[in-house]
Amino acid sequence: LAVATPFAGALLIGLLRAAGWTRAPFAALGVLASAVTAALVALLWLRIPYPFETRVEWAGAAQLGFGLAVDELALVFAVLVTGIGLLTFAYSALFIERSRAAYNAYLLLFTGSMLGVVFATDLVQLYLFWELTDLASFLLIGLNWRDTAARAAALRVLLITTLGGLGLLLGIVLLGALAGTYQISQLNGGLPLADYPPLLTLTVALIVLGAVTKAAQFPLHVWLPPAMRAPTPVNAYLDSAALLAAGVYLLARLQPALADVPLWTWAVGGAGLASMLAGGLLALAAGDFKVILAYSTVSQYGFIFLLLGLASPQALAGALFLLLQHGLLKAALFFVVGLVAIATGVTAAGRSGGLWRRMPVTFAIAAVLAFSLGGLPPLAGFWMKEVVFGSVAEAGGWVLPGLVVLGSGLTLAYMLRFLRLVFVAGEAAPELPRAEPRLLLAVPGMLALLTIGFGLEPGLPAKALAAPAAGAATGVLPRLELSLYWGPALLLSLLALGLGSLGFLSLERWQPLLLRMLSPAWTLDRIYSAAGEACAAAGRLTLRLQNGLLLRYLAMVMMALLGMLALSGAGDVVRHGVPLTRVEQLLPLPGWDWRMLLLLLLICAGSLLTLLLRQHVQMVLALGAVGYLIGGVFALALAPSLGILQVHVETLVTVLLILPLAAIPRELLERFYTGARERVTGGRLLLAATAGLGGGWVSWWVLEHLPAAPIAPWFNDNAAALTGATDVVAAVLLHFRALDTLAEVLVFATATAGVFALARLIRKERG
């Protein structure tokens, strides 16, 4: 029900909009739907005994199921998604005066698909909702579709995350094949994975690829910064808390099953480390407020991935703790940036000098949030870093703790720089901001109070949410120690704080160096555009190949077909010689008599006639006659269904062929009929001859290779008993092979759509 509510809300808004209610209170509806969802999740959390799972196997043969699975891990994410979601709805209801129907509908769609991901019982189901979140984020980021940059950003999100999603799908299929099930709870229930290391490694690589793209980890983070063109509440929701969290959820969910593979630690932890450092450096170099926050998200998720890579229950609990805290902080920071933008219209560094004096409350809130994320005690962010340092110090060595210290130092430095850029530095803001919007301040203010509270009482979120969730995922309840004691973690924390302050104070000295160093980092952008170029080149090649000359298409199709035939057929002949035996056995076909012989002769004559006739209409009619004769053959060969169908289809096709002929201008046809005959070149003759012979060869080959035990008798014997259909053809079409029938009808519909589009194109060209 919790999953269904947002979808229902989105649908309702869509329907109202379609019904022409442009002034309906969409924002209120959005708030209402998300509140109901949040309440349902809370109810689930507090009242209903979990873990529980309901599941319907809807495709038994493929072991695909659909259903709900609720446990502590899922609930942590659900609480995050619905909690931040509710705040986002409330904030945007105030933010955008008359928030649009589409906006609220897409946001609800997104909430619903995220909950679908989190509560999925089956990997394939998870993938379905995973892609739905991609779709929703594409729609949200491209919301302002008049803005070219927003459209490009939306497209980039779609391309990159869908690429990752394809990797994930492959990984899921491989995993399902290895484990023999797609059910998540069984995967983690200690089911022995098939013992085949290379394939398992590939599986892990693909799944991690999916998670890395979703969570915007280096080097696939390139979609996140451009996505900042979206409305600010969207960024607050998608890019800080929810969308990226899907990647973390996937890894947290599959960690028990897959973390034993050696690649896991390297891939997940490595991506985390790289993102932590690269994101931090890029955040120091960026100028747009929201882009700074985006890079900071990349680096903070780097910490989370690092902990996931360590793959212990302890580290997983830490990762979830980080995820929750970061979700709160980053959403609040985005809200603050949105406030500044409303009040002054400034979104990038340079024109907001001295703003802190004019918006003191906003500044105070922002400072608390930024200090918290930077890791200053006694705020919640301090404990985030403490958790990371604790896990890293446990892992041992010098390199890893050193790098993490560097990463958190960077965090503090860029958060301080963020504060200075937004509220202090630059020319004085040109226009006086109006009074600070009190109501809007309430949302980030609440979150700031929360971060102070969690700083004083860090055990609350850790014990209530993170630890049990990690316990549910791994089966071992970890102890998340959060108390101030003199240990390596505290030492590292102090070291990081010192480094961060130092880095911030000396920023002016080494920022030029940083900028120079970072310029190669834009090659990632360049790779993305190069990929676009390659696609365009392929498109041009296609245009050159598909030049509208029917004859050339035909030639290419035939040549490809003949090439394949030659490859497969030649080897066969070499090995076995020209086969003759089976065809001789088959020759006395059922219904084989003089009538059949006559029909076959007539078919040959009709085909020859088609070749000799010169007017197109005559040719089509001759072809139609041949079709009827073939129908007669079917009827004689005891396949009446096929015979009836053949005659009907032939009639329809003849009409369809004659229709466009009527459209060809009379003069053109006259010229064709009276002019010189189309040249019959040697090449064409050769092609035609080989195509004909090749087709004949295929029929021959198929007859020779009929399976020793044909399947037809089984259908004949069992059709009536299993399906109650006395007509075997119907039994096959409607029961045994119903899925194939459905697919064929879909193909038919697609072809029709093609005809429709082509015809419309022609009409348009004619004007």
Next chain:
Amino acid sequence: MTPLARIVSLAVLPIALMISLSHLLNAEHGPGDGFTAGIITALALTLEYLTFGFRDVRQRLARLRFERVLFGGLLLALLAAILPLFVGVPFFGEVSVGTRLPLLGDLELTTALLFDFGIYFAVVGGAMTAIDALEMAVE
């Protein structure tokens, strides 16, 4: 077209529809099925086009949008595949409601029948969409 042809084609239409229906209802117990039935109906409609002229017929059937028939058919077929899930039968499993319809004799209402109807509408809609599109382009 001659008056005779018009009368014949008018007479053919209901007969063709009846044949289609009998193919549909009798799919499981004799030659012919939803696909054949769809082609027959499409042929009958095409005959109307030919005798009365495309414009005339199209105007009379202005409210009948064949694209919608096509999509409706597809939805119906999908529905037939999904419906069994709700009563605990696997995807594409068979569910039958054992009523006997008056006049038509022994007939089980099954999801297979629903599926066949879906195919029928998809075929009629698809074929006629193609012909309509071509006609429009030609004119």
